[in-house]
Amino acid sequence: MKRIAVLTSGGDSPGMNAAIRAVVRTALYYNLEPVGVMKGFEGLMDGEYFDMDRASVGGIIHRGGTVLRTARSDRFRTADGQRKAMEEIQKHGVDALAVIGGDGSFRGAEALGKMGLPVVGIPGTIDNDIAGTDVTIGYDTAVNTALSAVQKLRDTASSHDRLFIVEVMGRDAGFLALEVAVSTGAEYVVVPEIRLDIAKMCEQLHYSRKRGKTHSLIILAEGVMSALELKNQLQDTGGYDARVTVLGYIQRGGSPTSFDTILASRMGSFAVEALLEGRSGVMVGSVCGQMTLCPLEAAWKSPKNLNPEMLALVEKLGV
Known part of the structure; x- marks a missing residue:
């Protein structure tokens, strides 16, 4: 093995640059040639490859986003797209690939692995919805970004005796919403994993x-419904007039926290070493603080459940 390529795919997350840096510098440490691929699987098919060195990743460890840029690719999902990618991979002399992204990105990596390319996945998503790892790159930063915003909203909610609904990201998973709810002292959390009983929520508000409680805060995961929909349901069912805030893409930006920077650095380095050991079709994970490997398909086939203790905390401490 001589040339290891790295790409980022799907939604960006804080810490991706730290992971890229770790892949590149670990490859150089082992006298390998690191190769960057721009724009994810689109760049893999279009030949957007370039040789990387230490200077290529200098000064990026603290930056949000991804210097390799990212894109979603319907074209790569086709057999023709995958064949085109393999042609370009062979043309550029790439021997192995590290893919930084979520479960969709790992499906693409698995397809290449089945075509004979050694591949390792590095989980990067603010949703934290990938099984096989306790935490994904970018999740901690997104929680802290939301925490900062919600703390400010809490101040105005208490000043004006208001009910606030804050919609956070997370796609179809409630991990981000739940952790934000506990860390902000929210009264209620609404997540996709648990059916919402709007009548019961109105009873609790009442x-x-x-x-004597004059203000309340509801954290809503975007995968359940929009904040405006929940506002209307609360109005129709209980006559409650809520103020709505949608945090949106601000949660995906910003410099990574120390936790995410270290996690990304460990995962990126571990991925290169796994490839050197002949491992392929696997994903790097962090389980109880230790670096582990599991099959890529675990990212979308194995369930990842919310922590019931955290759910109980919202109920015990919020109302």
């Missing part, structure tokens, strides 16, 4: 008001 109970809170009865005992």
Whole structure:
């Protein structure tokens, strides 16, 4: 093995640059030739490859986003697209590939692995919805970004005796919403994994008001419904007039936290060493603080459940 390529795919997440840096510098440490691929699988098919060195990744460890840029690719999902990618990979003398992204990116990596290319996945997504790892790159930063915003909203909610609904990202998973709810002291959390009982929520709001609570905060995962929809349901069912804030893509930006920077650095380095050991079709994970490997397909086939203790905390401490 001589040339190891690295790409980022799907949604960006803080810490991706730290992972790229770790892949490149670990490859150089082992006298390998690191290769960057621009724009994810699109660049893989279009021949957007370039040789990387230490200077290529200098000064990027603290930056959000991804210097390799990223894109979603319907074209790569086709057999023709995958054949085209393999042609370009062979043309550029790439012997192995590290893919930084989420489960969709890992499906693409698995397809290349089945065509004979050694591949390793590095989980990068703010959603934290990938099984096989306790935490994904970018999740901690997104939680802290949302925490900062919600703390400011909490100030104005208490000043004006208001009910606020804050919609956070997370796609079809409630990990981000749940951690933000606990860390902000929110009264309620709405996540895709648990059916919403709007009548019960109105009863709880009524109970809170009865005992003198004048303001409340609801954290809503985007995968359930929009914040405006929840606002309308609360109005129709209980007569509650809520203020709505959608945090949106601000959660995907910004410099990574120390936790995400270290996690990304460890994962990127571990991925290169796994390839050197002859491993392929696997994903790097962090389980109980230790670097591990599991099959790529675990990212979308194995369930990843919310922590029931955290769910209980919202109920115990919020109302």
